[in-house]
Amino acid sequence: MICNISDVEYTTCQQNGDMSPPLPITDCSKLMKGIVEVVSDEICPFTMYRVGYKLSNELFLELYRSCYDVPNQTAHFVIHQAYPITSPAPRPDQSFTTDGVITGAMAATFQASSIFETFKTLLGSNQNYIASPSDIVFNRGHLVPSADFGFDSQMRLTFKYLNVVAQFGSINRGNWKTLETWIRNQLNNGNFEVLNICTGGFGVLQLPHSITGELISIYLNPPSGNAVPEWLFKTVCDGNNNSYAFLTYNNIFNLTKPTPNCQQVACPATLQFVDTKEAGFSFCCDLNDFLTKNVPHLANVCSVI
Numbered sequence: 001m002i003c004n005i006s007d008v009e010y011t012t013c014q015q016n017g018d019m020s021p022p023l024p025i026t027d028c029s030k031l032m033k034g035i036v037e038v039v040s041d042e043i044c045p046f047t048m049y050r051v052g053y054k055l056s057n058e059l060f061l062e063l064y065r066s067c068y069d070v071p072n073q074t075a076h077f078v079i080h081q082a083y084p085i086t087s088p089a090p091r092p093d094q095s096f097t098t099d100g101v102i103t104g105a106m107a108a109t110f111q112a113s114s115i116f117e118t119f120k121t122l123l124g125s126n127q128n129y130i131a132s133p134s135d136i137v138f139n140r141g142h143l144v145p146s147a148d149f150g151f152d153s154q155m156r157l158t159f160k161y162l163n164v165v166a167q168f169g170s171i172n173r174g175n176w177k178t179l180e181t182w183i184r185n186q187l188n189n190g191n192f193e194v195l196n197i198c199t200g201g202f203g204v205l206q207l208p209h210s211i212t213g214e215l216i217s218i219y220l221n222p223p224s225g226n227a228v229p230e231w232l233f234k235t236v237c238d239g240n241n242n243s244y245a246f247l248t249y250n251n252i253f254n255l256t257k258p259t260p261n262c263q264q265v266a267c268p269a270t271l272q273f274v275d276t277k278e279a280g281f282s283f284c285c286d287l288n289d290f291l292t293k294n295v296p297h298l299a300n301v302c303s304v305i
Contacts, residue, residue, distance in 0.1 A: 002055070003028035017086060034157040036099045039065065043297050046076065049101065051157050063154055064144045066162040067200075073106050073225040075165055077200030078143040079301065084187045085150040092152055094159040096140055101162050109221040110166065112136045118220055124210035129253060137252075138220075138228070141167025143199040145180045165201045166220055166228040168252045174279030176232065179246055182271045183236060192238045198302035201229025202294060205251055231260075232280075233294070235287055239305035244268070245290035249281040257281050263289040 002008050007028065011019045032053045041048035044067035052062040064080035098107050108114055113133040120127055130137050143163050146155040167176065186192055205228040206215040220226035232250050237243040247260045254277060262285035267273065273282040291299040 002053075002061075003031060031153065034063070034153065036101070036160070036162070041065070041067075043067070043301055044076075045297070046070070049162055051160065051163075063149065063157055064163070066143070066160075068101065068162045070101060071225075072227070073102055073109070073161075073221055074227050075143060075162055075200070076202075077198055077295070077298065078163060079196070079198050080144045080148065081305070082148045082183065082187055082195045082197055084190065084193070085148075085184075086188070088147065088150045089152040089155060091146055092156050092159075094156045096159045096161055096164065098161055101160075106221060106225065107161055109226050110138070110140050110164075112138075115220055118222065119218075122209075122216050122218065122222060123207060127210040129207060136169060138166045139169045139172040140164040141172045141176070141232075144197075145184075147180065147184055148197075165232070166226060167232065168250060168280070170252055170278045171232075171248060171250060171280030174276075175273045175282040176248055176280060178273060179234060179248070179271070179282070182268070183234075185270075192242070194238070194305065196237045196239065196302065196305040198235045198298055199233065200295070201232050201250070203230030204228065205230045207253060231294075233290070235291070235298075235302040237287065237303055237305060243287040243303060245285040245287040247283045247285060247290070249277075252277050252280075260285060261293050262286065 011021055011023060014020050034052060035054055036049050036051050039048050039050050046067055046069040048065055048067050050062050050065040052060055054060050064078050066078045067076045069076060098104065112135060115138055116130050116133040119130050123129065141164055142158055143165065144158050146158040149155050187195060205218045207218055209216050218228040220228065229250055232248045234246045247262060249258050258281065260283045265284050265286050267284035287303055291302060
């Protein structure tokens, strides 16, 4: 257990699940603070940030990394490893932080009142997609879920704008939540020791203009900032030939179920998606086929640990 680089305690997990010596060993008087820093990573065509704890100049405890397009305020993908958690902390009451990556004005484009005005600008003053400035249609959708970390301090580090996309709230609470919970259960039930998970979005949502019917690309910070992704994806790999790719359609207004750009496979029997647009039409895909067709630059990263 690391309080800080000069305060390290050792404890061992026994076969019965207890720690020896038991936790907490010590009362950390000076906790490490999580940081965000830029790293070089050829798989990211934008800026790659890593989030975690800097123990020394040579040692960094990474929680996740995010490929982020700063000028266009878009998180393209994040990568993290998830482990079993036996006694997680409760979800913290934590505001999202900008970390100097984007401005406060850019962050404000996620606010319901701002989104309402943007929809009127893009889709016409009589648009009926969003009813009022107080109508919360979109969430700041976590890419790396806070529940994939067991400690409060680690959970808080997921509440960052470089770890979110504009996601319809009903989808975030619907099939996307179902998927996150299913993955967490696979770990906690002992099916896997560790999972390599890649999560992101691609494409830009398009909606018909209220008057002309023309399809308009939806950016919450137009003309090209804070794109609403058309698709959300999550890939899962354990390094032992167990791999999954999942796609969720991020559109609650299209009545027609889309065809995903991947070779569809049967979903795991214990994963039950709700087949409605409000929950987010979701699909299970062959991992290698999905990566090759949609995010080929991640093929050698998201299919291994």
